[in-house]
Amino acid sequence: MADFQTRDPRSPAFWDERFDKQFTPWDHGGVPARLRQFVQDSPAPLRCLIPGCGSAYELVFMFDSGWDATAIDFSPAAVAAARIVVGERRAGQVVEADFFAWQPTAPLDLIYERAFLCAMPRAMRAQVAARWAQLLAPGAMLAGYFFFDEHAKGPPFGITHEQLQELLSPYFECLIDEAVTDSIAVFAGKERWMVWSRRAG
Ligand SMILES: C[S@@+](CC[C@H](N)C(=O)[O-])C[C@H]1O[C@@H](n2cnc3c(N)ncnc32)[C@H](O)[C@@H]1O
Numbered sequence: 001m002a003d004f005q006t007r008d009p010r011s012p013a014f015w016d017e018r019f020d021k022q023f024t025p026w027d028h029g030g031v032p033a034r035l036r037q038f039v040q041d042s043p044a045p046l047r048c049l050i051p052g053c054g055s056a057y058e059l060v061f062m063f064d065s066g067w068d069a070t071a072i073d074f075s076p077a078a079v080a081a082a083r084i085v086v087g088e089r090r091a092g093q094v095v096e097a098d099f100f101a102w103q104p105t106a107p108l109d110l111i112y113e114r115a116f117l118c119a120m121p122r123a124m125r126a127q128v129a130a131r132w133a134q135l136l137a138p139g140a141m142l143a144g145y146f147f148f149d150e151h152a153k154g155p156p157f158g159i160t161h162e163q164l165q166e167l168l169s170p171y172f173e174c175l176i177d178e179a180v181t182d183s184i185a186v187f188a189g190k191e192r193w194m195v196w197s198r199r200a201g
Pocket residue numbers: 009010012015016026027028051052053054055056072073074075078097098099100114115116119
């Protein structure tokens with residue numbers, strides 16, 4: 001295993017170092033199945049944000065399905081990796097930005113979550129949830145994969161069902177909560193596909 005200099009996942013340097021050393025155990029290597037189905041089942045194309053996109057496999061799939069999507073990551077090495085994955089034609093849709101500062105140019109229909117909340121120290125969760133809520137108007141959705149685990153060390157930093165409910169229920173209503181069938185090793189048996197709808201107010 002690589003020997004890492006950076007230990008603080010709140011810093012872009014932490015993620016740069018891991019992308020540079022090609023140590024990315026969270027990387028699915030493609031588009032997860034339940035997201036594919038969700039995109040295919042969508043009655044209309046959506047405008048989607050992918051925060052902390054990493055390799056951003058999902059971006060091309062969304063575009064090919066007629067969606068408008070933007071992928072953001074604050075790690076220059078992650079952005080470089082994503083631009084290779086998405087290709088020259090879509091490279092402009094991968095933006096180097098901090099999730100807490102990035103501003104949409106048009107209203108979002110959806111935020112896609114995968115391995116972003118669990119990349120943050122637990123103390124930052126309330127900030128993430130508040131920012132999700134700020135970026136989505138009532139009726140817009142937060143959908144993706146949530147990691148459930150109580151192990152103290154991370155990333156990934158897991159959450160319990162009760163904690164997630166407490167975190168999101170002030171802003172969101174849970175519409176779908178399902179087991180995941182194609183998890184990679186680090187998340188196997190511990191992640192669920194969830195769709196949350198932004199509440200009014
Ligand atoms: C565990 S990786 C997951 C990447 C991707 N979502 C995936 O499923 O493969 C977490 C990513 O979030 C990014 N990240 C962490 N904090 C961020 C922030 N405040 N703003 C933007 N990106 C951030 C990291 O650079 C890293 O690429």
